[in-house]
Amino acid sequence: MLSEPYYVRADDIPAAAGAYVLLIELAVPVTVRLGGGRGGELPAGRYLYCGSARGPGGLRARVGRHMRRGKSVRWHVDQLTEAGKVLGAWAIPGGDECALNARLDRLPIPLPGFGASDCVRCVSHLRAWGGAE
Numbered sequence: 001m002l003s004e005p006y007y008v009r010a011d012d013i014p015a016a017a018g019a020y021v022l023l024i025e026l027a028v029p030v031t032v033r034l035g036g037g038r039g040g041e042l043p044a045g046r047y048l049y050c051g052s053a054r055g056p057g058g059l060r061a062r063v064g065r066h067m068r069r070g071k072s073v074r075w076h077v078d079q080l081t082e083a084g085k086v087l088g089a090w091a092i093p094g095g096d097e098c099a100l101n102a103r104l105d106r107l108p109i110p111l112p113g114f115g116a117s118d119c120v121r122c123v124s125h126l127r128a129w130g131g132a133e
Helices: 058-067 076-083 097-103
Strands: 018-026 030-035 038-042 045-053 085-093 126-129
Touching (some): 018 058, 045 058, 058 085
Antiparallel strands (some): 018 045, 045 126
16 A cells, blocks of 8 residues: 555654654544534544644654544544554655545545645545445
8 A cells, every 4th residue: 555664653753744644443433523513423443544744853743642642632633543543654754645645545535624624635634444434
């Protein structure tokens, strides 16, 4: 699927700016709120979320935040990372989240608008993988 290195520990990820794909597993269904009255229920299963990290600490800091439990819910994906488990991530220094998402275009979009509220290129930055639809 992705030829980039796969990481299970954030400490091993480069601290460079770039893009990443999280592999998230939900053991139970999760009701997601997207704002503006939108949202829906995601069934249990595995999901891929494409994001970017351009701030201090780059990819290591952003993916590390996603892997931590007990954080405040700031982004759509935080609802999934708090309810489920981040199994790992692909990290691409200098990468673009929309380009990564385009590479996953054969996978179904389970919830339009997820993680893409400020994106003009993508319907969603979340893809169902391995039975979650």
